[in-house]
Amino acid sequence: DVKVTQSSRYLVKRTGEKVFLECVQDMDHENMFWYRQDPGLGLRLIYFSYDVKMKEKGDIPEGYSVSREKKERFSLILESASTNQTSMYLCASSLFRGLRETQYFGPGTRLLVL
Amino acid sequence: TQLLEQSPQFLSIQEGENLTVYCNSSSVFSSLQWYRQEPGEGPVLLVTVVTGGEVKKLKRLTFQFGDARKDSSLHITAAQPGDTGLYLCAGVRGADGLTFGKGTHLIIQP
Numbered sequence: 001d002v003k004v005t006q007s008s009r010y011l012v013k014r015t016g017e018k019v020f021l022e023c024v025q026d027m028d029h030e031n032m033f034w035y036r037q038d039p040g041l042g043l044r045l046i047y048f049s050y051d052v053k054m055k056e057k058g059d060i061p062e063g064y065s066v067s068r069e070k071k072e073r074f075s076l077i078l079e080s081a082s083t084n085q086t087s088m089y090l091c092a093s094s095l096f097r098g099l100r101e102t103q104y105f106g107p108g109t110r111l112l113v114l
Numbered sequence: 115t116q117l118l119e120q121s122p123q124f125l126s127i128q129e130g131e132n133l134t135v136y137c138n139s140s141s142v143f144s145s146l147q148w149y150r151q152e153p154g155e156g157p158v159l160l161v162t163v164v165t166g167g168e169v170k171k172l173k174r175l176t177f178q179f180g181d182a183r184k185d186s187s188l189h190i191t192a193a194q195p196g197d198t199g200l201y202l203c204a205g206v207r208g209a210d211g212l213t214f215g216k217g218t219h220l221i222i223q224p
Binding site: 009031033035040041042043044045048056058085090092097098100101102103104105106107108 | 121144145147154155156159162164178202206210211212214215216217
């Protein structure tokens with residue numbers, strides 16, 4: 001079974017802090033994704049990566065950056081956390097791209113920024 | 115931006131009833147997926163439909179992809195409390211990942 005793990009289930013941070021959200025997958029998947037999920041807005045893609053050291057902006061990249069130094073690990077960084085970044089953050093990975101893509105999700109990190 | 119509209123947003127029914135939820139778009143997708151998400155967990159893929167008019171069955175769940183590949187429906191027969199969850203449709207947008215609808219919150223009451 002594919003396993004996607006996220007470093008924390010719950011996180012509380014203060015406005016202005018630098019926040020790191022870590023994601024690790026154990027199935028040698030090339031593709032990794034970061035989403036945020038908010039009530040009434042659904043899942044929105046923040047950043048994705050198709051290979052080590054590469055990254056692509058998703059639909060809402062502002063205020064975020066990412067790092068992919070190793071194939072199995074994809075980190076989401078909030079350089080200076082703000083209250084409007086309070087959300088559920090979901091990481092996903094996939095083996096294929098396009099038609100038959102199946103994304104495997106982690107359990108999520110619920111971030112509260114005070 | 116390709117958008118997916120899901121309806122209804124919320125649905126609460128009694129155990130044993132049938133239901134249908136819908137996923138609509140003005141754009142054509144190469145394929146469409148349905149995920150279920152339970153509280154405190156990430157979404158889990160239920161099915162992928164690829165061909166216009168395709169129908170797939172997963173026990174009591176029937177998924178249909180519209181002929182024009184712009185819409186899809188999920189029909190549940192004799193709903194059970196274990197079907198409770200958030201149902202998400204997602205359109206495959208070429209090589210650039212998925213576009214998700216906002217989801218249908220389904221509650222099946224015993």
